[in-house]
Amino acid sequence: MKVHVVGAGPGDPELITVKGLRLIAEADIVVLDRLVPKELGGEKSVPISSLQDPVRFMAVNAREGRKVVWLKNGDPSVFGRLLEVCAELSQWGVQCEVVPGDSSAIAVPELFGIPLTLPGVHSFTVLTAVKRGREALSSKEIPRCGTLVILMGLGVIGHLKRELLKVRDPDEGVAVLSWSGESRMEAVGNLRDLDRLSSGFKPPAVIVVGEGVKKRVPFAVEEPSLNERSCLRANSVMGD
Amino acid sequence: MKVHVVGAGPGDPELITVKGLRLIAEADIVVLDRLVPKELGGEKSVPISSLQDPVRFMAVNAREGRKVVWLKNGDPSVFGRLLEVCAELSQWGVQCEVVPGDSSAIAVPELFGIPLTLPGVHSFTVLTAVKRGREALSSKEIPRCGTLVILMGLGVIGHLKRELLKVRDPDEGVAVLSWSGESRMEAVGNLRDLDRLSSGFKPPAVIVVGEGVKKRVPFAVEEPSLNERSCLRANSVMGD
Numbered sequence A, B: 001m002k003v004h005v006v007g008a009g010p011g012d013p014e015l016i017t018v019k020g021l022r023l024i025a026e027a028d029i030v031v032l033d034r035l036v037p038k039e040l041g042g043e044k045s046v047p048i049s050s051l052q053d054p055v056r057f058m059a060v061n062a063r064e065g066r067k068v069v070w071l072k073n074g075d076p077s078v079f080g081r082l083l084e085v086c087a088e089l090s091q092w093g094v095q096c097e098v099v100p101g102d103s104s105a106i107a108v109p110e111l112f113g114i115p116l117t118l119p120g121v122h123s124f125t126v127l128t129a130v131k132r133g134r135e136a137l138s139s140k141e142i143p144r145c146g147t148l149v150i151l152m153g154l155g156v157i158g159h160l161k162r163e164l165l166k167v168r169d170p171d172e173g174v175a176v177l178s179w180s181g182e183s184r185m186e187a188v189g190n191l192r193d194l195d196r197l198s199s200g201f202k203p204p205a206v207i208v209v210g211e212g213v214k215k216r217v218p219f220a221v222e223e224p225s226l227n228e229r230s231c232l233r234a235n236s237v238m239g240d
Helices: A018-026 A054-063 A082-091 A104-111 A154-167 A191-198 B018-026 B054-063 B082-091 B104-111 B154-167 B191-198
Strands: A002-007 A029-032 A045-047 A068-072 A095-099 A123-128 A147-151 A173-179 A184-190 A206-209 B002-007 B029-032 B045-047 B068-072 B095-099 B123-128 B147-151 B173-179 B184-190 B206-209
Touching: A002 A018, A002 A054, A002 A082, A018 A068, A018 A095, A018 B018, A029 A054, A054 A068, A054 A082, A082 A095, A104 A147, A104 A173, A104 A206, A154 A191, A173 A191, A184 A191, A191 A206, B002 B018, B002 B054, B002 B082, B018 B068, B018 B095, B029 B054, B054 B068, B054 B082, B082 B095, B104 B147, B104 B173, B104 B206, B154 B191, B173 B191, B184 B191, B191 B206
Parallel strands: A002 A068, A002 A095, A029 A045, A029 A068, A123 A147, B002 B068, B002 B095, B029 B045, B029 B068, B123 B147
Antiparallel strands: A123 B123, A147 A206, A173 A184, A173 A206, B147 B206, B173 B184, B173 B206
16 A cells, blocks of 8 residues: 655646656546646646645545555655655555655756856755744854755745845845746845845745856746646846 | 757656656757666667767757757756856857756655655755865865755765764764666665765765654655666665
8 A cells, every 4th residue: 555755846747757647647546735736636636725634535545445646846855744744654554655856946946047056166955944833044054155045935034034144145146936837936136135035926935045046047948838828927037 | 049958867767857758759869968868868869978079069950950958867957067058058059948857866865765854854955075176075065954965975985974074973874875767775874984884886876964864754665667677676774
């Protein structure tokens, strides 16, 4: 008895893996996390918000012989509660098989032409601005060098800016990015203006700090998706 | 005129994205980086090692109207020289379109059941142990908290261990991981034994430092790939 925990990628339905798509085709039930495009699960879709106890639902169905896929946004091992969830399922005697997906932390900057590593920048750190239990990120946890990719930042933007400025240069480039298969929005400027830049965004957004923001990949053009979804694009570049 | 720079994922041909596979199907020429599975490019494959000037080759073919895909290991924006390569192509008047792929830095730990984030661990950093110009990583560049994912570490393992021990606990968990569609090998222990654990590995390997190494995801079973490749598995777990 098994549940496949599958990364759906950063939002564009074509950025799921071939293996992920195959497992969906073979599945009886596809439980979708919030933000996962519904067309991926098709008629098999069960939104996680409609379930009182999602793990119990998946375990019971797997035990009754149904093939269950749990589609998670991005990659399941990046802020995906993978450890807790698989431990819970194993208490039901149900195994997890994990299928990696494109993490939004890497793919979203990339789709805006922002490289995470470049000459002189040999590392990047992915952080969440709000830890579980609602404790906010402290400057001690922020590396002094390398690119930063910050998730869940919008709700604590004032605090986040203060903590960032304790360890990073106010003139460093910062980008606030919002991307899905349907819409995209970006604001680019200097770290000192992070709060101003992020106004007008709604969660989820990815915040990138570092050199790559000012050294964009030339001509990283994005093609519309195969499935011809309506492509609303609110491209607002606010620079200094 | 355009070259598609496509992430091939961490090695298993089924872990490329649906979009990446479609672009390969539509392409006339598929240039493969070292380590990318050859079956992905099929008869269109041109190994990059066979080309004297790969960028010139791709640019000339794109300018002559051929559809060119450049398949890169993992994700192109993670230590993939994306910025330099797209800048070079643009000098030929050729644009890059970038298609994200599953980065080995995330997918390889995940396929061994090692979560990068977990309760109490809210960040992870991806670093290369050898910077361009062959300068090795220094302890100043290594964050004191969060999970570390280190690439290119095998060639400088003694130096790497010394620098890690300046900022991290010798009792922290460490894993040396090697994974491709064809074979897998792991060694797990404490940071103080990193050099011993890594003996017997050949590049490329991924080194993970942090709590996730000792709190593995239960039952993260990997299925054999669809295409039934011979699955040689040298699973050697060396623990303390």
